Amino acid sequence: MTTDKTMALADLAGHVRSGMTIGIGGWGSRRKPMALVRELLRTDVTDLTVVTLGGPDVGLLCAAGKVKRLVYGFVSLDSIPLDPHFRAAREAGAIETTEYDEGMFVAALRAGASRLSFLPTRAGLASDVLTMNPDLKTVASPYDDEVYVAVPGVRMDLALIHLNRADAAGNGQYLGPDPYFDDLYAMAADRCIMSVERVVPTEELTATAAPQTLLVSRMFVSGVVEAPGGAGFTSCEPDYGRDEDLQRRYAEAARDPETWAAFEKTYLEEDAR
Structure with missing residues (x-):
């Protein structure tokens, strides 16, 4: 009998x-597990190391003082180039950072997902990324004269991802234009909590969509949360696009502590969408 991994959003604590x-998981302001991030904000956990291709998830966690270290390729709201809370934390030196280029970041995820200590890549060679990360090492190819950056694999205690559909066993499906490496986050983590727009019977997953949309295997998933609108205000195509008005209000609210407090009350402390 297949195990039922469904859980309530509040169980994340x-x-x-x-x-x-x-x-x-997700990418910038696209298919971020915002309902799970909100639930994380409601807990008293601190000193987190966050690994992500960041968007408002990073900004919210930085604003709440929960981030000790950030491992990232970028932090962007897509239609707004920089998340204001992340920028403030970065400029104030309030968080430790490991900043890679996107290719190096994905190499770190792939290495972690494969249980490898590092992967070689050309990404980052002869760039300031190596200057900013003096602990990074290069490695000589055993087959020719090539030299590569040896990007250390990243392993996580917990991954949080959001997909369009899943069954109760934890098989996750994306229906939008891009997987955003969510499968690698799940594989590189000891545990993975996956929120979805809808939990459906297993046979429904491929009734109208191709099998290759089954991105995440149940073997890498510890819990499944049905959270309609759970990526908002980021996008979750084709279910919904990014809420540009709410995102703009989020960014504008960050300019003033009083306005931010009001935004927290109406958004962060309420249920998703």
Whole structure:
């Protein structure tokens, strides 16, 4: 009999603790697990190491003082180039950072997902990324004269991802234009909590969509949360696009502590969409 891994959104609190390394899937302001991030914000955990191609998830966690270290390729709201809370934390030196280019970041995820200590890549060679990360090493190819950056694999205690559909066993499906490496986050983490727009019977997953849309295997998923609108205000195509008005209000609210407090009350402390 297949195990039912469905859980309530509030159950996330039982899976997190201070000092954890948490990976957050999605890309910029696209298909971020915002309902799970909001739930994380409601807990008292701190000193997190966050691994992500960041968007408002990073900004919200930085604003709440929950981030100790950030491992990232970028932090962007897409239609707004920089997340204001992340920018403030970065400029103030309030968080430790490991900043890779996107190719290096994905190499780190792939290495972690494969249980490898590192992967070689050309990404980052002869760039300031190596200057900014003096602990990075290069490695000589055993087959020719090539030299590569040896990007260390990243492993996470917990991954949080959001997909369009899943069955109760944890098989996750994306229906939009891009997988955003969510499968790698799941594979590189000891545990993965996946929120979805809808939990459906297994046979429904491929009734109208191709089998290759089944992105995440149940073997890498610890819990499934049905959270309609759970990526908002980021996009979750084709279910909904990004809420540009709400995102703009989020960015504008960050300019003033009083306005931000009001935004927190109406958005962060309420249920998703």
